[in-house]
Amino acid sequence: MTAPPDDCLARNEWICGAYLSSRRHILWEAVLQHLQLTVIAVLIGLALALPLALAARRWRWAAGPVLGVTTVLYTVPSLAMFSLLLPVYGLSAALVVAGLVLYSLTLLVRNILAGLRAVPEETRQAARGMGYGPVRLLVAVELPLALPAAMAGLRIATVSAVSLVTIGAIVGYGGLGNLIYSGMNTYFKAQVLTASVLCVVIAVAADLLLLLMQRLLTPWTRRQS
């Protein structure tokens, strides 16, 4: 007969190296799912927010409804959002992604719009005077100038998305949230702490990555400081 194992897993300690090494693939899978859900949701959110912000700026009548609807969407609680979308998507990863997309819209639309509106009129006129058409004006002048404000929104949206993915555990697609949820039910301390810490690490890393990207994309803002 073998003696019962006396390691940190058996003692249910918060910090446990044996957990890290024995469950490496589970953690890795959860991190991958977490990243996938976040990245897909933020990219779709961005793809939807840009035309919405452009429409809100182009047509005065569109601004009210676009800002109003996205704000109301932001007010809906995350758990409720996932539940309201349940009839549409069923218990699937698409449900979590759709919920996260709707959340990111408020932050993204507001910030892109604020950035676009802050472009000085003189700059616009100068570009037009140089013969820039509307499309080239938008792509080469207005969007780059709106980038710092848009990136600020993108950073908040991404960090919030990383944290909100955990709620997806309710439908089984919560990335690290799945581990937190099951760890809660089984009182598995090491799993809950490890997954929580990884969540924060992912959020902070994503934020720094976006900050770095912003600095690389807007070299002109650095010369002033």
Added chain:
Amino acid sequence: MNTLTKAWSWLTTSAHWYGDDGIWTRLGQHLYLTVVCLLISCLIALPVALVLGHLGKGGALAVNISNVGRAVPTFAVLVLLLLTPVGRFGEGPTIVALVLFAVPPLLTNAYVGMREVDQDVVRAARGMGMTGRQLLFQVEVPLALPLILTGVRVAAVQLVATATIAALAGGGGLGRIITAGFNLASTAQVVAGAVLVAVFALIVEGLFELAQRLAPDWVRDGNTG
């Protein structure tokens, strides 16, 4: 019958409104959680923000720390607390997690509001011989009030929304209707619960909007963006 009509009939069944897990009980718990957490967060965040804003020191650090707090999933905090000795105190973990969640918007808005007070006005008040205390309560706080109240409003609505998460960890509140719906595989109940929470959040948002409209000019006159 589609999901929405099923959800409607779930909501209009009077048996679902009464009893220990009826809608009224859950609504009461939800309201209690929100109000208690909002009060505690205000008591913690506002004095700190007002003093730091008045002194003009250390605020940037406080705001940065509280922004990092955004990266920590509330659900993870809740579960972590649940597994510590705090977990034995009924709603204790939920309240602590929600307070941690509500402090950042309160702190940031109040501090920014204090810093955006016109420095000419502050100098004029000081020139008139006002003491630091008079300056704080008679000049700076009244001028910063619109932004401070915006912070309270954001925190209140987000608290209503986030208090739902308590249900994932076995706590009370309207979230329980949703989680119970998931456990019973009753999409109608899930959707009904989600609608209840969303409506509650929108009512709170609406009440703040109304209060802001009815308030005297100098309270209202802030930017809410």
